[in-house]
Amino acid sequence: MFKQDASLIVLIEDEPPIRRVLRLALTDHGFAFKEASSGRDGLTLVAESNPDIVILDLGLPDMDGLSVTRELRSWSNVPIIVLSARGKEQDKIEVLDAGADDYLTKPFGIAELMARIRVAQRHVSGINSTTTAVFSFGEICVDQSKREVKVAGETVHLTPNEYKLLCILIKHTGKVITHTVLLREVWGAAYQNETHYLRVYMAQLRRKLERDPAHPKHLITEPGVGYRLQMA
Numbered sequence: 751m752f753k754q755d756a757s758l759i760v761l762i763e764d765e766p767p768i769r770r771v772l773r774l775a776l777t778d779h780g781f782a783f784k785e786a787s788s789g790r791d792g793l794t795l796v797a798e799s800n801p802d803i804v805i806l807d808l809g810l811p812d813m814d815g816l817s818v819t820r821e822l823r824s825w826s827n828v829p830i831i832v833l834s835a836r837g838k839e840q841d842k843i844e845v846l847d848a849g850a851d852d853y854l855t856k857p858f859g860i861a862e863l864m865a866r867i868r869v870a871q872r873h874v875s876g877i878n879s880t881t882t883a884v885f886s887f888g889e890i891c892v893d894q895s896k897r898e899v900k901v902a903g904e905t906v907h908l909t910p911n912e913y914k915l916l917c918i919l920i921k922h923t924g925k926v927i928t929h930t931v932l933l934r935e936v937w938g939a940a941y942q943n944e945t946h947y948l949r950v951y952m953a954q955l956r957r958k959l960e961r962d963p964a965h966p967k968h969l970i971t972e973p974g975v976g977y978r979l980q981m982a
């Protein structure tokens with residue numbers, strides 16, 4: 751049987767080769783692993799086994815991943831990482847807005863999947879959501895108690911909306927945040943389609959924070975979907 755302390759991952763995916771690869775890789779990395787090949791079976795499995803993370807394919811035979819996500823979110827906060835086919839940006843956005851935590855585009859590498867799983871686990875344990883007011887990444891240091899931002903020790907002035915945008919990205923470090931969510935949180939629900947606001951404000955933030963704003967290391971664009979704050 752599984753070790754008591756192994757995190758349990760449930761995979762909901764109809765393609766046997768992908769299930770096999772992930773089963774091998776995840777058990778090899780010390781995770782407990784269960785799988786389902788349809789949305790309905792997957793929901794039952796999640797309800798029965800109470801996993802730490804769910805990996806969900808968006809294209810399932812009986813119901814789409816969006817419906818699975820909505821149903822899951824009506825009774826569970828388990829982190830959901832979705833797997834999607836290339837070019838299905840709208841699907842990704844919808845499922846992220848419905849409460850999925852992150853996504854990977856097929857084909858993806860195991861290293862990439864592990865990085866996403868680590869981010870999901872970090873958010874569950876709440877390391878960067880609570881206790882620490884001071885958050886550092888690269889040369890950038892944000893002290894939320896003093897509302898102070900420094901780059902390489904030099905204080906940088908951010909406008910209120912730039913600062914708000916940065917704090918939302920920090921709160922969700924490593925995870926992709928959709929345009930809609932960012933616009934809603936910073937400017938309000940009436941502005942959730944004003945994607946150009948984000949382009950302008952992200953460009954300003956990069957100019958102020960990134961060493962090479964044209965090739966950002968931290969404020970990363972997820973094309974067609976949103977933005978992600980990367981620590982390393």
Ligand code: CA
Pocket residue numbers: 763764765807808809810
């Ligand atoms: Ca599929």
